[in-house]
Amino acid sequence: xxxxxENLKEQIIEQLNLEDIKPEDITNEGDLFGDNGLGLDSxxxxxxxxxxxxxxxxxxxxxxxxxxxxxxxxxxxSYIEKNK
Amino acid sequence: xxLIASCKINKTxxxxxxxxxxxxxxxxxxxxxxxxxxxxxxxxKFHKMDNLAKLAFLGFLFLExxxxxxxxxxxxxxxxxxNASSSKTNDLKYINTYxxxxxxxxxxxxxxxxxxxxxxxxxxxxxxxxxxxxxxQKFDPKFxxxxxxxxxxxxxKAILAGWVESNDKNEECFLFFIEKKEGKLTIExxxxxxxxx
Numbered sequence: 098x099x100x101x102x103e104n105l106k107e108q109i110i111e112q113l114n115l116e117d118i119k120p121e122d123i124t125n126e127g128d129l130f131g132d133n134g135l136g137l138d139s140x141x142x143x144x145x146x147x148x149x150x151x152x153x154x155x156x157x158x159x160x161x162x163x164x165x166x167x168x169x170x171x172x173x174x175s176y177i178e179k180n181k
Numbered sequence: 182x183x184l185i186a187s188c189k190i191n192k193t194x195x196x197x198x199x200x201x202x203x204x205x206x207x208x209x210x211x212x213x214x215x216x217x218x219x220x221x222x223x224x225x226k227f228h229k230m231d232n233l234a235k236l237a238f239l240g241f242l243f244l245e246x247x248x249x250x251x252x253x254x255x256x257x258x259x260x261x262x263x264n265a266s267s268s269k270t271n272d273l274k275y276i277n278t279y280x281x282x283x284x285x286x287x288x289x290x291x292x293x294x295x296x297x298x299x300x301x302x303x304x305x306x307x308x309x310x311x312x313x314x315x316x317x318q319k320f321d322p323k324f325x326x327x328x329x330x331x332x333x334x335x336x337x338k339a340i341l342a343g344w345v346e347s348n349d350k351n352e353e354c355f356l357f358f359i360e361k362k363e364g365k366l367t368i369e370x371x372x373x374x375x376x377x378x
Binding site: 118143 | 211217229
């Protein structure tokens with residue numbers, strides 16, 4: 098399961114073109130969005146939707162779900178584990 | 182118009198009012214990121230920016246030490262910027278995402294205009310003044326002085342102006358801050374500052 102989290106960190110860095118960030122800079126439980134986290138915003142939420150579809154074949158049908166799913170690496174990994 | 186301060190950033194270092202103030206031993210590949218970490222500023226959004234916005238952001242961080250933006254209301258500072266290559270570097274990265282990687286990247290798409298950097302500066306400072314971005318063949322001090330006069334005539338009290346360039350051969354940022362006060366800014370003076378003389 099930790100592999101999934103580490104893979105997600107690498108995929109997020111690649112998908113969002115965060116060239117300065119290393120996987121170890123991203124914690125499992127820290128916020129991904131907002132100024133206290135990685136500083137991601139609604140545009141990046143689109144990237145997350147693309148990532149879930151392309152890498153995990155998971156479609157998010159309700160955009161409102163995204164806020165909870167994309168909160169942290171842990172929440173994202175849990176959602177993938179339940180839905181893949 | 183009175184020149185208050187200027188800042189030039191390129192791979193050789195950071196120059197504030199033509200004086201080298203920061204390291205000049207930056208690496209070839211990620212010198213812009215090195216300058217960000219040297220600044221000790223925490224601004225997570227920096228990592229998402231394209232190099233144009235990163236350079237403008239860093240230029241402002243250094244310039245801020247020599248100017249007092251608190252003297253102005255949030256709509257009294259205008260932004261006048263230009264460069265030669267528009268957002269070409271980022272545009273090519275964006276094109277690569279839909280031609281080779283399968284999906285157009287929204288996070289790269291938002292930087293496919295050079296004037297996004299003026300938006301980033303406005304967001305950083307919560308400014309609501311006028312802003313404009315020109316594409317020109319090279320840094321043209323005469324043009325800037327004409328534009329500065331125009332914006333002062335339209336009510337601006339101060340102007341943050343700059344040339345921010347990013348292409349495959351060169352990355353540089355030159356910012357200068359002008360106040361609507363007694364003083365003379367000449368084409369020669371502005372050109373010398375840009376040339377770091």
